[in-house]
Structure formats: structure tokens, C-alpha cells
Amino acid sequence: xxxxxxxxxxxxxxxxxxxxxxxxxxxxxxxxxxxxxxxxxxxxxxxxxxxxxxxxxxxxxxxxxxxxxxxxxxxxxxxxxxxxxxxxxxxxxxxxxxxxxxxxxxxxxxxx
Ligand code: 5GP
Numbered sequence: 001x002x003x004x005x006x007x008x009x010x011x012x013x014x015x016x017x018x019x020x021x022x023x024x025x026x027x028x029x030x031x032x033x034x035x036x037x038x039x040x041x042x043x044x045x046x047x048x049x050x051x052x053x054x055x056x057x058x059x060x061x062x063x064x065x066x067x068x069x070x071x072x073x074x075x076x077x078x079x080x081x082x083x084x085x086x087x088x089x090x091x092x093x094x095x096x097x098x099x100x101x102x103x104x105x106x107x108x109x110x111x112x
Contacts, residue, residue: 006048006093006094006095007093007095008028008042008044008093008095008097009048009095011028011030011044012028012044012046018030018031018033019031021041021071021074021075022043022067022070022071022074024067025046026045026046026047026063026067027043027044027045027046027063027064027067028043028044028046029041029042029043029044029067029068029071029100030042030044032099036099036101037080037101037102037103037104037108037109038102038103038104039075039076039079039100039101039102039103040099040100040101041071041072041075041099041100042097042098042099042100043064043067043068043071043097043098043100044095044096044097045060045064045096045097047060048095048096049095049096050094050095050096051085051086051091051094051096052064052083052085052096052098053085054096055096064096064098065081065098068081068098068100069081071100072100072102075100075102076100076102076103078102079100079101079102080099080100080101080102080108081098081099081100081101082098082099082101083096083097083098083099084099
């Protein structure tokens with residue numbers, strides 16, 4: 001892992017502005033800058049890991065997903081949670097995060 005702060009660490013530190021929709025001592029949720037759905041949020045653990053499969057502690061993994069579900073339910077009844085893992089999986093920011101996507105009329109534009 002690089003020593004320099006990740007983009008999301010800089011957002012957490014308020015060095016880079018973002019729209020924060022949720023924050024506690026361990027997680028932050030922000031609006032995605034380039035939304036791929038009417039609602040597009042990112043749930044980000046403050047403790048840095050590069051990608052989700054680096055998290056090996058079941059409690060930590062569970063808390064991350066439970067936080068994403070909690071934030072999603074604060075904004076939508078139905079939603080999609082997505083994790084891009086590694087460059088080949090479409091990950092561009094190497095600080096673990098879960099995408100919350102929601103708000104399409106009649107369901108997502110694309111099935112997976
Ligand atoms: P990834 O492809 O790594 O799973 O997702 C990274 C996400 O971060 C992308 O959806 C991208 O639009 C979002 N993103 C990139 N830079 C910024 C930024 O400066 N602010 C916010 N709020 N989102 C960003």
C-alpha cells in the first residue's frame with residue numbers, strides 16, 4: 001500500500017470537498033461525483049484497505065456491509081450494492097468502498 005493518502009482519505013480529511021450523507025467514527029458515505037444512477041453513494045471505511053478482499057476480519061466485513069445497507073435504506077427502499085475489486089473488476093480508487101445505486105424508474109438500466 002502506498003504511503004500517500006488515498007483520494008478517499010483526502011475526502012475524509014475534508015481536503016477535497018464532497019457531499020457527505022452519513023458519517024460515524026468508522027465509516028463515511030458520500031455522493032459519487034459522477035453518478036451512474038439517480039442515487040449513487042459510496043460507503044467508505046475510514047480504516048484504509050486497498051480492496052474489499054483485503055478485509056479478513058468477519059466483524060469488520062460485516063460492519064462494512066451493514067453500514068452500506070443502513071445508508072442505502074436511509075435513501076431508498078430498493079437498491080443495488082456493488083464492489084469493484086481490482087483494476088480488472090473496474091476499480092479505479094484503491095481504497096475499499098461499496099457503491100449504493102438506486103432510484104431508477106422501474107429498476108436498473110442494466111441487468112448484471
Ligand atoms: P471504483 O471504480 O473505484 O469502484 O469507484 C470509484 C468511484 O469514485 C467512481 O464511481 C467515481 O465516480 C468516484 N469518484 C472519483 N473521484 C471522486 C471524487 O473526487 N469525489 C467523489 N465524490 N467521487 C469520486
